[in-house]
Amino acid sequence: MVDILHRVGVVAPLDDVYTAVATPEGIAAWWTTDTVGKSEVGETLALRFGEAGGFDLEVRELDPAGHVRWRVVEGPAEWIGTDIDWRLDRRGDYTIVLFGHEGWREPVEFMHHCSTKWATFLLSLKDYAETGRGRPAPDDVKISDWH
Amino acid sequence: MVDILHRVGVVAPLDDVYTAVATPEGIAAWWTTDTVGKSEVGETLALRFGEAGGFDLEVRELDPAGHVRWRVVEGPAEWIGTDIDWRLDRRGDYTIVLFGHEGWREPVEFMHHCSTKWATFLLSLKDYAETGRGRPAPDDVKISDWH
Numbered sequence: 001m002v003d004i005l006h007r008v009g010v011v012a013p014l015d016d017v018y019t020a021v022a023t024p025e026g027i028a029a030w031w032t033t034d035t036v037g038k039s040e041v042g043e044t045l046a047l048r049f050g051e052a053g054g055f056d057l058e059v060r061e062l063d064p065a066g067h068v069r070w071r072v073v074e075g076p077a078e079w080i081g082t083d084i085d086w087r088l089d090r091r092g093d094y095t096i097v098l099f100g101h102e103g104w105r106e107p108v109e110f111m112h113h114c115s116t117k118w119a120t121f122l123l124s125l126k127d128y129a130e131t132g133r134g135r136p137a138p139d140d141v142k143i144s145d146w147h
Numbered sequence: 148m149v150d151i152l153h154r155v156g157v158v159a160p161l162d163d164v165y166t167a168v169a170t171p172e173g174i175a176a177w178w179t180t181d182t183v184g185k186s187e188v189g190e191t192l193a194l195r196f197g198e199a200g201g202f203d204l205e206v207r208e209l210d211p212a213g214h215v216r217w218r219v220v221e222g223p224a225e226w227i228g229t230d231i232d233w234r235l236d237r238r239g240d241y242t243i244v245l246f247g248h249e250g251w252r253e254p255v256e257f258m259h260h261c262s263t264k265w266a267t268f269l270l271s272l273k274d275y276a277e278t279g280r281g282r283p284a285p286d287d288v289k290i291s292d293w294h
Contacts, residue, residue, distance in 0.1 A: 002149070002152075003149070003254065004262070005149075005254055005258060005259040005262050006259055006262050007263055007290075007293075008290050008291050009290065009291025091292060092292060093292075094291060094292045098256065098259055107152055109245065112152040112153055112154035112245055112247075115151070115152050115153050115262065116154055116266045116269060116270075119266030119267070120266065120270075123263075123267075123288075123290065126290070143155050143270065143273070144154060144156025144241060144243065145238060145239060145240075145243070146154075146156070
């Protein structure tokens, strides 16, 4: 089992970052505009990226104090069964985001790609929470032939 | 042991990307302007980031066909003894960069930070190889209180 790990610091209140991660409206502003579903524990969020497909995420944890966790239940084979974990913490002027995409079975090339791509989405989340403007798909940062 | 993994695709010849990774002049254009040393197997590159310190990298592998590998011999405690590995491959219009910062002892918070920061430097490398202009330190992308 291998994990993708990231950390960014967002100059915004923890509540704002939490709302950006924990609600479909928030996610649509930094990950993909095509995000629907109900953000309650046990419910599912559906994210789509046009022809590239997308993911269904089952909500496992929602704690406004600073913890969100999803299980990937539909999407690319490598993603199914993995968990995406968010921990938020205040430090000085920053809300620190500790991110993990956990439980990949193998460190395949697609995992390398997703690691870099996650970084661009975390910076999109940071921009959105700080300035009101992120770069969700289809306007996301393109990093390679795999987009 | 845990690894940081990334993948970007650069619209530039493999030779250009190799030179950007394998020479002090190249590294200075996307990672830190303060890069000195001799890029030969067994020699050391010294990278500095002002008051934040820096790294000494022993060159372990230099293959213009597409492989560069360094051992970190000086720097933050968590980095010492880790390896940084670059594999380049042509695919269509792209030079694909498969990157690994391998052999972290623990997935500490600083590793999360470095993972995100590496993504920004890989995109800086991509920009440099494609446009002639990267974002090396001290003009690097700031991602948090840890810069």
